[in-house]
Amino acid sequence: MFNIELDLPSGKRVRIPELDNKSHLAIIKFCENKDYCGLNKLFERLYLTPDLNIFDRFYVLMYVRRLFVGSDITFIGKDDMEISYSISDMLVRLEDNYIDVHKELVYGDITLKVGIPVGSYFDSLDDLYNFTIKSVRFKDTEVDFTQLSNKDKRLLLDRLPSSVFLLLQSYITELSNTLFDLTLIEENKAFDIAEVKVNILGNGVIHFISSLFAYDLFSFYETLYYYNNLVSGGSGDFFDLTFNEVQLLLKIHEERIKRENDEINKSNNS
Amino acid sequence: MIQHYVVINKSMSNKLLDGLIKDLDSLNQQNTIKVVVPSSGEEVEFSLFNVSQHKDLMKTAFDGYEGVVKSSCVYNNIIANNSSVDYDFSLADKTYIIVQLRKESLGDKYDAGNDAVYSLNDLPEPQHDFKYEDTLEYKDITVNLKIPTLKRDTAVSNKLLNELSRFTDKQKETELINTALTYEIIKFIKSIQIGENTLEFDEFNLNDSKKLVSMLPLKLNNLIIEWIADFRKKEESNIKFDDEVMVEIDASFLISD
Numbered sequence: 001m002f003n004i005e006l007d008l009p010s011g012k013r014v015r016i017p018e019l020d021n022k023s024h025l026a027i028i029k030f031c032e033n034k035d036y037c038g039l040n041k042l043f044e045r046l047y048l049t050p051d052l053n054i055f056d057r058f059y060v061l062m063y064v065r066r067l068f069v070g071s072d073i074t075f076i077g078k079d080d081m082e083i084s085y086s087i088s089d090m091l092v093r094l095e096d097n098y099i100d101v102h103k104e105l106v107y108g109d110i111t112l113k114v115g116i117p118v119g120s121y122f123d124s125l126d127d128l129y130n131f132t133i134k135s136v137r138f139k140d141t142e143v144d145f146t147q148l149s150n151k152d153k154r155l156l157l158d159r160l161p162s163s164v165f166l167l168l169q170s171y172i173t174e175l176s177n178t179l180f181d182l183t184l185i186e187e188n189k190a191f192d193i194a195e196v197k198v199n200i201l202g203n204g205v206i207h208f209i210s211s212l213f214a215y216d217l218f219s220f221y222e223t224l225y226y227y228n229n230l231v232s233g234g235s236g237d238f239f240d241l242t243f244n245e246v247q248l249l250l251k252i253h254e255e256r257i258k259r260e261n262d263e264i265n266k267s268n269n270s
Numbered sequence: 271m272i273q274h275y276v277v278i279n280k281s282m283s284n285k286l287l288d289g290l291i292k293d294l295d296s297l298n299q300q301n302t303i304k305v306v307v308p309s310s311g312e313e314v315e316f317s318l319f320n321v322s323q324h325k326d327l328m329k330t331a332f333d334g335y336e337g338v339v340k341s342s343c344v345y346n347n348i349i350a351n352n353s354s355v356d357y358d359f360s361l362a363d364k365t366y367i368i369v370q371l372r373k374e375s376l377g378d379k380y381d382a383g384n385d386a387v388y389s390l391n392d393l394p395e396p397q398h399d400f401k402y403e404d405t406l407e408y409k410d411i412t413v414n415l416k417i418p419t420l421k422r423d424t425a426v427s428n429k430l431l432n433e434l435s436r437f438t439d440k441q442k443e444t445e446l447i448n449t450a451l452t453y454e455i456i457k458f459i460k461s462i463q464i465g466e467n468t469l470e471f472d473e474f475n476l477n478d479s480k481k482l483v484s485m486l487p488l489k490l491n492n493l494i495i496e497w498i499a500d501f502r503k504k505e506e507s508n509i510k511f512d513d514e515v516m517v518e519i520d521a522s523f524l525i526s527d
Contacts, residue, residue, distance in 0.1 A: 109297075125329045138297070141290045152287060154322060159294035161301060162319035162375045162524060169328070 006063060008056040009098035016047060016060065019068035021224075021246065022239040024213075031214040036206045040121035043209075050146055053116040054131075054205055058198075059094050061120075061209045062087055068242040073212060078192040087212075090184045097182055101175060102134075105167040111137040112164060114171050116179075118146055121206050128201075129157075132172060136160070176201045184208070226250060302354070303374040305367050308398035309360035316367065317352045318375040324524055331521035335446060336434055339427050341520045346420040359420045361457075362400045362501070365509050368519055369393065376524060382515050383522070393517070396508040403460070404497060408490040415497055416460040425473040426457045455483050455491070458498050462486075 003017040019027075023046055030039035047064060048057050066087040075083045105112040117131035130153050133145045145153065181204075185196035198204045227238050227246050231253050238246060301318050323344065330341040349359050349367050359367070369390055378390040406413045418426070430453040437445065456479045461470045471479045483491075509517040517523065 110294075125332075126325065129325055136290065138290055138293050141286060141293060143286050143290050148287065155291060156287070156294075157321040157325065158323075159291060159298060160321040161298075162321060162324045165321040165324035165328075166376065166525075168321070 004067070006060065008052070009059055009095050010053060010056050010100065012052070012056060014049070014052075014056075014060065016064060016067075018242050019046070019064050020240055021243055024069065024243055025220060025239070027213050028215050028217060028220055031210045032217060034210070036203060036210060037121055037123060039210055040206055043120070048120065051118060053118050054120055054200060055094065055098055055116060057120040058200070058205045058209070059091060062091055062094070062212065065209075065212045066091070068244055069213070069215075070244065070247075075191075075193050078190075081191060083188065083191050083193055085185050093182070093184055099178055101178060103171055105164065105171060107161065107164045107167060109139050110160060110164060111142075112160075112168065113137075114168065116175070117201070120209075122203055128172065129168060132168070132175075172201075223247070223250070303370060305370045307357070307359065308363050308366055308396075308400070309402070310357065314357065315354040316349075316371055317354075319348065319352075319371060319524065323348050323351075327521045327524055335450070336431055338520055339431055339434075339450075343424045343427050345519060346424045349420060360402070360417055361420060361423050362398070362402065362417050362505065364420065365505055365517075365519055366396055366398070368523070369509065369517065372523060380517060380523075381525060382517075384515070386515070388511055388515065388517075390517070392511060393509060394507070397504065398508075400501060400504060406490065406493050406497065408487060408493065410465055411486070411490060412463040413486075413490065413494060414460040414462075415458050415494065417501060418457045422473065423457055426453050426476065429453065429476045451495075452480055452483055454498065455494055456480060458494065458501075459483070 001017050003015045006014055006016050008014060023042070026042055027039065030036075030042060043057075043061060047060050052060065071088065072084040072086055075085070100116070102113065102115040105114055113134040113136075114132050115134050117128060118134075119127055119131035122128050122131070130145075130150070133153075135145050136143050136156055143156070145156070148156070179200040181197035181199050183195055183197050185193070187193065187195040196208075198208045223243075223246060224238050227250060228234050228236075231249050232238065241249075298317055298320075302315050303318065304313050304315050306313050326344050327341055330337040330344060333340060345364065345368055346359075348371070349364065352371070353359070373390050380388045380390050382388055400417060402417050404415045406415065430450060433449060434442070434446070456471065456476065459471045459479070461468055462482060469475070469478065469482060486494075506516055509519070511517075
C-alpha cells in the first residue's frame with residue numbers, strides 16, 4: 001500500500017498510509033455521532049502509534065485530512081459567502097508553536113520522567129496523568145510507563161508516595177499554562193468569521209479534528225453514486241480509492257463530457 | 271524471529287516491573303505511621319497516601335456535591351486499605367486518622383484557601399469522648415442510634431450517589447438537600463422499634479430504611495438530627511483552628527502549601 005514519509009514537529013519521522021474511502025466513511029460516521037472515543041480509536045488503528053505526543057498526533061491527522069480529503073476548510077461567512085482556509089497554514093502554525101517540555105520529577109530515590117501527553121482522547125483525569133508519565137525510576141530500575149497496561153500503571157502508582165503526585169500535578173498545571181489555546185485561524189471581522197483556538201492539553205484537539213473530517217454523509221454517498229454510475233461503471237473500487245482521487249476522477253469525467261458537448265455543439269453549428 | 275524478540279523484551283519488561291514493584295513495596299514498608307484509633311484505643315500502623323489514592327481524590331474535585339460525597343468514600347477506603355489490621359473503623363476515627371496521615375505524607379502545612387497557611391500541628395488536642403450509641407424514644411417508637419462504621423458510611427453514601435445520578439437538574443435544585451439529609455439519618459440508625467416490630471438497619475434494606483425514615487414523626491426526626499449534629503460538632507471541634515477556620519477533609523485537603 002502506498003504511504004508517505006512525514007516529519008513531525010517533535011522531530012520524529014513516520015510513514016502515513018493512504019486514507020481509503022472505506023476508512024474515511026467510518027471516520028465520517030464517528031464524527032456524525034460525535035463519538036470522539038471511537039474516532040480516536042480508529043485513528044490510533046490507522047495512524048497514531050502509542051509513542052506520539054498530542055502535538056504530533058494533531059499534526060498527523062491534519063496532514064491526513066489535507067492530503068487525502070481536501071487541502072482547505074470552508075466556513076460560511078457574512079452574506080453566505082464561502083471563506084476557505086488552508087490546512088497547510090495551520091500545519092505551519094503547529095510546527096511554529098511546538099514546545100517540548102520534558103522534565104524529571106525527583107522525590108528521594110524516585111524519578112518520574114514526564115512530557116507532553118502521548119494521547120489524543122482523554123476519557124477521564126486518569127488518562128491525563130497516565131499519558132503524561134513517560135517512565136518511572138527507583139534507584140537503578142527504570143520502567144517505560146507508556147508500554148504498561150492500565151492495570152500495571154495502577155499497580156505502580158499505588159506504590160508511589162503522594163508527594164510525587166503533587167510534583168506531577170504542578171507539572172501538569174505548568175504544562176496547561178504553556179500549551180495555551182493555540183490560534184489556528186485568525187478572526188476575520190470583514191466576513192464575520194470568529195477566531196478558532198484549540199486547547200492542546202485536552203479533548204479540544206479531537207473535537208477540532210472531528211470538525212475537520214465531518215462531512216455530510218448524504219454528500220459522501222452522492223459522490224459514491226456519481227462515481228459508480230458515471231466513472232467506474234459499477235466496478236466497486238470506490239472504497240479502495242481516496243476521496244481526493246475520486247473527486248479528481250469525477251473532475252476528469254466532467255471535463256470530458258464538457259469537451260464532448262462542446263464538440264457536438266460545434267459540429268451542429270457548422 | 272521478530273516475535274521471539276518481542277517476547278524476550280516483554281518478559282524483560284515484566285521482570286523490570288516486578289523488580290520495581292518489589293523495591294517500592296520495601297520502601298513503603300518503612301513509610302508508615304502508627305496512630306491510636308479513637309474507637310478502639312489501640313495503636314494501628316498505616317501506610318501513607320499514595321499517588322493512585324491522591325489521583326482518585328483529585329477526580330472528585332470537579333463533581334460538585336457528588337464529588338464531596340465521593341471524596342468522603344475515597345477517604346474511607348484509604349483508611350481501610352492503608353491499615354495494617356483488619357478492623358471495622360468507626361466514622362468517629364476518620365478525621366483524626368486522615369489528619370495524621372496527611373501530616374506524615376505531605377507535611378503539616380495546610381492552605382485554607384483564604385490566603386492563610388496553617389500548621390496542622392496547631393489543631394487543638396483532639397477529644398474523642400464520643401457517645402457511640404444511644405436510644406431515643408418518642409411515644410411507642412424507639413430508635414437505636416450508633417455512630418456508623420466507615421463501611422456503612424460508604425455503603426449508604428454509594429446508595430445516595432446512585433440516587434443522585436438519576437436526578438434531573440430540576441430535582442437536584444429541589445430535592446438534593448432533603449435526600450442527602452435522609453441518607454445521613456439512615457447512616458446513624460441501628461434499628462427502629464415500633465410497638466413489637468423491629469427493623470434492623472443494614473446495607474441490604476436501604477430502600478425500606480429510607481421509606482421508614484421518611485415516615486417518622488417530625489419531632490423524632492428532629493431529635494435524631496440533633497443527636498447527629500452533636501456528634502458532628504464534636505468531630506469538627508477537633509479540626510478547628512483557634513480562629514474558627516475548619517480543616518476541610520475533601521479533595522483539596524491533600525494540597526500542601
